[in-house]
Amino acid sequence: MDVPQVPGAADGAGEVSEIDPGAEDRAERARKLFAGPIAFLKSAPALQHLPSPSVPEIAFAGRSNVGKSSLLNALTNRNGLARTSVTPGRTQELNYFDVGENPLIFRLVDMPGYGFAKAPKDVVKKWRFLVNDYLRGRQVLKRTLVLIDSRHGIKDVDREVLEMLDVAAVSYRLVLTKADKIKASALAEVHAATEAEARKHPAAHPEVIATSSEKGMGIAELRSAVLEAVES
Ligand SMILES: Nc1nc2c(ncn2[C@@H]2O[C@H](COP(=O)(O)OP(=O)(O)OP(=O)(O)O)[C@@H](O)[C@H]2O)c(=O)[nH]1
Numbered sequence: 001m002d003v004p005q006v007p008g009a010a011d012g013a014g015e016v017s018e019i020d021p022g023a024e025d026r027a028e029r030a031r032k033l034f035a036g037p038i039a040f041l042k043s044a045p046a047l048q049h050l051p052s053p054s055v056p057e058i059a060f061a062g063r064s065n066v067g068k069s070s071l072l073n074a075l076t077n078r079n080g081l082a083r084t085s086v087t088p089g090r091t092q093e094l095n096y097f098d099v100g101e102n103p104l105i106f107r108l109v110d111m112p113g114y115g116f117a118k119a120p121k122d123v124v125k126k127w128r129f130l131v132n133d134y135l136r137g138r139q140v141l142k143r144t145l146v147l148i149d150s151r152h153g154i155k156d157v158d159r160e161v162l163e164m165l166d167v168a169a170v171s172y173r174l175v176l177t178k179a180d181k182i183k184a185s186a187l188a189e190v191h192a193a194t195e196a197e198a199r200k201h202p203a204a205h206p207e208v209i210a211t212s213s214e215k216g217m218g219i220a221e222l223r224s225a226v227l228e229a230v231e232s
Pocket residue numbers: 062063064065066067068069070071083084085086087088089090091111112113114177178179180181211212213214215
């Protein structure tokens with residue numbers, strides 16, 4: 001396809017490149033940041049316990065057992081920083097982690113999972129209040145990573161959350177997890193389907209990152225994406 005000539009494009013003025021010129025530098029800075037000081041700050045069981053909103057925040061949301069805590073550990077290359085579990089519903093509060101120390105650069109927030117079948121009604125209710133209020137009302141929340149299990153793709157319970165984020169205009173990005181559990185061909189399929197759906201959501205980033213916390217796949221790319229969101 002012919003690309004129309006943009007006036008001034010020949011000398012680079014006004015040129016819009018598909019390739020982000022800062023990407024390489026950002027990848028290196030992201031690598032260093034995630035290799036540097038990172039510490040658990042606190043568990044917030046209710047909104048009044050949130051830390052003062054002094055730095056950008058990046059939240060990890062997704063169905064129970066999708067791999068939020070594991071992904072946080074993989075990003076920070078620290079096993080056991082966020083508690084993982086085979087029992088769905090392990091994470092019940094907003095767990096805060098400080099990235100960078102003197103200066104503190106940003107915070108990661110590990111959220112309770114949604115949509116697990118055995119949750120008592122009052123737990124679900126509590127989740128809805130905490131998470132809805134946090135996601136909607138937090139000025140420093142730069143981006144929410146919404147995790148989707150590669151084996152299952154986007155489910156109706158995810159769609160409810162995506163729509164809530166669209167309405168609240170909370171910028172989010174879909175991240176596929178547990179990519180090691182399926183074949184490359186199946187992963188390519190779910191990746192394409194997830195991106196197609198992401199493009200229909202106004203608050204979603206159009207690109208989806210496929211990851212495996214177990215095998216390290218997509219982790220460097222996600223570190224860069226997190227830093228990009230922090231700096232946006
Ligand atoms: N094979 C594989 N297993 C994974 C991966 N990520 C997570 N898991 C496993 O999935 C289970 C759930 O992981 P968690 O990280 O605790 O999930 P979570 O989303 O934080 O769960 P809740 O806090 O209960 O909502 C654990 O048994 C993990 O070992 C991955 O990339 N590959």
